[in-house]
Amino acid sequence: MRRSDPAQLFDAARGGDRRATARLLSLIETGGASARDVGRLAYPHSGNAYTVGLTGAPGVGKSTLTSAVIGHLRRNDTEVAVLAIDPSSPFTGGAILGDRVRMQDHATDPGVFIRSMATRGHLGGLSLATPEAVRLLDAVGHRWIVVETVGVGQVEVEVAGKADTTVVVVNPGWGDSVQANKAGLMEIADVFVINKSDRPGVDETRRDLEQMLELSDMPSDAWRPPIVATVATEGHGVDAVWDAVLAHRAHAEASGELARRRAFRAGEELREIVVTQLRERARELCTGERWDALTAAVVAHTKDPWTAAAEMLTTP
Amino acid sequence: MRRSDPAQLFDAARGGDRRATARLLSLIETGGASARDVGRLAYPHSGNAYTVGLTGAPGVGKSTLTSAVIGHLRRNDTEVAVLAIDPSSPFTGGAILGDRVRMQDHATDPGVFIRSMATRGHLGGLSLATPEAVRLLDAVGHRWIVVETVGVGQVEVEVAGKADTTVVVVNPGWGDSVQANKAGLMEIADVFVINKSDRPGVDETRRDLEQMLELSDMPSDAWRPPIVATVATEGHGVDAVWDAVLAHRAHAEASGELARRRAFRAGEELREIVVTQLRERARELCTGERWDALTAAVVAHTKDPWTAAAEMLTTP
Numbered sequence A, B: 001m002r003r004s005d006p007a008q009l010f011d012a013a014r015g016g017d018r019r020a021t022a023r024l025l026s027l028i029e030t031g032g033a034s035a036r037d038v039g040r041l042a043y044p045h046s047g048n049a050y051t052v053g054l055t056g057a058p059g060v061g062k063s064t065l066t067s068a069v070i071g072h073l074r075r076n077d078t079e080v081a082v083l084a085i086d087p088s089s090p091f092t093g094g095a096i097l098g099d100r101v102r103m104q105d106h107a108t109d110p111g112v113f114i115r116s117m118a119t120r121g122h123l124g125g126l127s128l129a130t131p132e133a134v135r136l137l138d139a140v141g142h143r144w145i146v147v148e149t150v151g152v153g154q155v156e157v158e159v160a161g162k163a164d165t166t167v168v169v170v171n172p173g174w175g176d177s178v179q180a181n182k183a184g185l186m187e188i189a190d191v192f193v194i195n196k197s198d199r200p201g202v203d204e205t206r207r208d209l210e211q212m213l214e215l216s217d218m219p220s221d222a223w224r225p226p227i228v229a230t231v232a233t234e235g236h237g238v239d240a241v242w243d244a245v246l247a248h249r250a251h252a253e254a255s256g257e258l259a260r261r262r263a264f265r266a267g268e269e270l271r272e273i274v275v276t277q278l279r280e281r282a283r284e285l286c287t288g289e290r291w292d293a294l295t296a297a298v299v300a301h302t303k304d305p306w307t308a309a310a311e312m313l314t315t316p
Helices: A006-014 A018-030 A033-045 A062-075 A098-106 A126-139 A154-161 A182-188 A202-215 A238-255 A257-285 A288-299 A305-313 B006-014 B018-030 B032-045 B062-075 B098-106 B126-139 B154-161 B182-188 B202-215 B238-255 B257-285 B288-299 B305-313
Strands: A050-055 A080-085 A112-117 A144-149 A165-170 A191-194 A227-229 B050-055 B080-085 B112-117 B144-149 B165-170 B191-194 B227-229
Touching (some): A006 A018, A006 A033, A006 A126, A018 A033, A018 A112, A018 A126, A033 A126, A033 B305, A050 A062, A062 A080, A062 A098, A062 A144, A062 A238, A080 A126, A126 A144, A144 A154, A154 A165, A154 A182, A165 A182, A165 A238, A191 A202, A191 A238, A257 B257, A288 A305, A288 B257, A305 B257, B006 B018, B018 B032, B018 B112, B032 B126, B050 B062, B050 B154, B062 B080, B062 B238, B080 B126, B112 B126, B126 B144, B126 B154, B126 B257, B154 B182, B165 B182, B165 B238, B182 B202, B202 B227, B238 B257
Parallel strands (some): A050 A144, A050 A165, A080 A144, A191 A227, B050 B165, B080 B112, B165 B191, B191 B227
16 A cells, blocks of 8 residues: 555554554645645545544643543444644654543553644644544544644644534633633533642632623523533543533534534635635745846836736736 | 726825825725735836834824924925824824824925835735835935934834834833833944933943943944934934935945845845735635535535545635
8 A cells, every 4th residue: 555645544543443543634734735635535524523622821730631531422333533732842753742641541442542743734723624634534434533632822722623513621720720711611611620629719700701601792502511510530520521512512412503503614714725726826926037026116116006916916 | 986996096295295295194004906006116216215204102202203203304404204103003194194294294395205104904914005205205315314213113213223223212210111022122223422422421322332232243344333312302413313324325336235135125025015915815715605614524524524625725
């Protein structure tokens, strides 16, 4: 098998070859023509998975919670794939990073697929690479995909918020923290988890969150994010987290909210791809002999910049 | 005369009609096809003006200093045009804004042209509208153009930094201020002015600035920004500010730095126009029946987003 042929790798991955899946995810990370080939192969076979986003500030215990959730699912014989998205990391290639070491508990379990992802070259960045990776995992047969993002910058919140159900993890005393992107997190949360709830301040944090939820202007039949207290290191409350995810899924499916979200996301992704393609085209255009000649004409005042740009945008 | 015909307005402006110049500047602000027509008309006639950028944090006395500089130039019978750029203002149309009222001293002087500018619709924003406005003023015969920017955000610093000579205005005690975009200002300054120098802390501020200049890694024959102390309200030091501008101009012309800067700026502007045009095209593409049909196909999983985007980018 040619290790870089997307079609052959895809067939192998669909047959259960985990290394082939990992290779395909690397192609997606790298971006370019092969990434698009992978996307084209995966698309018709996708649409059956359910994605759960999991985000929160560094140090709240996201990886520990993810690991505990995996344990809970495995005890119920449910298979799961985890994508750990780390935009800040220049490192990549499926390596288990930082405290993701904790997830190695599940590394030898064939019912669990774990993969860290960074962007190596994907033009649209993680906001375009992540849905492609999710579709691949979907197409090779995964039914539950957990997307864990590291950090709460705009990109992380965006990536996590594009899941079917989004879990936002905070700690007691969250209200005092200035680092967290609170408004962004409130907007995307379908389930709140107060992790490390053996520490003081759980009730205040719960009240804080409830107050913020009151303030947001929601229709009366809308989903109201439940608030679940956990001690992920001990496994306390983890079953309740998953119950909340299942409850949200049932609500989203029954209310039509899931279909609306997915349609909206599809439109957003398409728009982002169009913009990315055009930006790529601009980059290609703004180099080379033709570009140099037109710039020189502008400098010499023999051609105004709008005319030069129009000429640049005309296929030679 | 049709008041909206760029060619006729341009002829009138070249003949000395200040209202026609004001109308053309409004067209540039508004953006669109007429703005481009103005740009095309002005370009071949431009290239003779010298631009002086003037920037600094709100409240440092930029307008007062600009007004004092105008007074100095007028006493020497030098004509001058002033563009006051205010990206934060939704207001526009040549109105004299805020403390620009002070410049009304010169409002009836035919040797002074003053105009406030905001963006009303120009797609490339002020970073594209400003050079166009400068070229128009240049083409209608102005030889000195002062571009004053309000505020020190990234855009303001960028706009001011695109002048031939850039004057950065600070106050005593500047070192303690956290608001100013210091690194950005250090990078663009050709002349420093410590205005309100009747207040305590002038020497410390001068030392601060000198220290920061030491830290920047410049070749030994490079221009070293002079630091001029002023009390603009009293007119103190204003002649020294202008002498510093003239000294920088002479150095920039003799060393070839002016030509290099202008060539670099021309390339930057062309690139920005190309990107703006492509973004405009993306906006046009991502609406309409074709867009709706392709989005629906992506949602229905009958077409992957990359294929849909590629179809979208093909002329129908």
